[in-house]
Amino acid sequence: MKLYLVRHGETRSIQQNLLTGWLNSPLTGTGIQQSEILADKLSSVKFDLILSSDLQGAKETAMIISNKIGALLLFEPLLRERGLGKLENQTKENRDWAQLNIENEENLTLGIESLASIHERAKIFLEKLPQLFPSAQNILIVSHNGMINQFQNIWEPTHEFTPFEFLTILEKNL
Numbered sequence: 001m002k003l004y005l006v007r008h009g010e011t012r013s014i015q016q017n018l019l020t021g022w023l024n025s026p027l028t029g030t031g032i033q034q035s036e037i038l039a040d041k042l043s044s045v046k047f048d049l050i051l052s053s054d055l056q057g058a059k060e061t062a063m064i065i066s067n068k069i070g071a072l073l074l075f076e077p078l079l080r081e082r083g084l085g086k087l088e089n090q091t092k093e094n095r096d097w098a099q100l101n102i103e104n105e106e107n108l109t110l111g112i113e114s115l116a117s118i119h120e121r122a123k124i125f126l127e128k129l130p131q132l133f134p135s136a137q138n139i140l141i142v143s144h145n146g147m148i149n150q151f152q153n154i155w156e157p158t159h160e161f162t163p164f165e166f167l168t169i170l171e172k173n174l
Contacts, residue, residue: 001129001130001133001136001137001138001139001173001174002137002138002139002171002172002173002174003129003139003140003141003171003172003173003174004042004045004047004138004139004140004141004169004170004171005141005143005148005151005169005170005171005172006038006042006061006065006140006141006142006143006168006169006170007142007143007144007145007148007164007165007166007168008027008031008035008053008055008057008058008060008061008062008142008143008144009027009028009030009031009032009033009034009035009038009057009060009061009166010027010028010030010031010034010166011025011026011027011028011031011056011057012025012026012027012028013025013089014028014031014057015028015030017091017092017093018088018089018090018091018092019084019087019088019089019090019091019092019095020057020081020084020088020089021081021082021083021084021085021087021088021113022055022080022081022083022084022088023055023088023089024055024056024057025055025056025057026056026057026060027056027057027060027061031057031060031061031166032060032064034061034166034167035060035061035064035065036064036068037167038061038064038065038167038169039064039065039067039068039069040068041167041169042065042068042069042140042169043068043069045069045138045140046137046138047069047071047138047139047140048071048072048133048135048136048137048138048139049071049072049073049074049133049136049139049140050062050065050066050071050072050073050074050139050140050141050142051074051075051076051079051139051140051141051142052073052074052075052076052079052141052142052143053075053076053077053079053080053081053142053143053144053147054075054076054077054079054080055080055081055144058079058142058143058144059075061142062075062140062142065140065142071140076125078121078122078124078125079125079141079142079143079144079147080121080143080144080147081143081144081145081146081147082112082113082115082118082144082146082147083111083112083113084100084110084111084112084113085110085111085112085113086110086111087100087110087112100112101115103115103116118146118147118150119150119153119154121147121150122147122150122151122153122154123154126151126154126174129174130174145163145164148164148170149161149162149164151172152170155172
């Protein structure tokens with residue numbers, strides 16, 4: 001089984017430099033163009049299915065790609081970005097990410113999903129994938145920056161969190 005991972009196109013909240021988390025934010029015109037470019041880049045691969053986060057930007061990206069390549073499209077909540085609770089829809093400016101990554105009472109009160117929780121969601125998804133789709137050879141996953149970094153961390157535990165750029169396609173054999 002081979003996985004192809006892509007990040008959704010630019011959303012309105014990204015364009016406005018807002019913390020997104022589980023906020024549903026539509027693709028911008030640029031995000032639609034990015035999704036169309038990804039669809040063209042991926043059109044030479046025969047995908048058995050596309051699995052996408054159920055959040056709006058990822059769903060829209062996945063639908064654009066699915067319409068181009070004709071693969072079955074399913075939505076999976078496990079593929080969501082890290083939940084940021086009460087910080088969602090607030091500006092990213094002057095945020096201390098190291099502080100937001102600590103499990104403490106303040107972050108719990110704000111409803112920020114812990115890194116351990118998003119990591120566990122990524123593990124559960126990867127563990128159930130071959131059981132649910134045992135005959136699938138090529139699967140496209142449309143997700144988010146944080147979740148894709150969690151997959152990379154599972155496959156390579158020394159992986160440091162890095163921005164996963166738009167239009168990048170990560171291929172991984174399971």
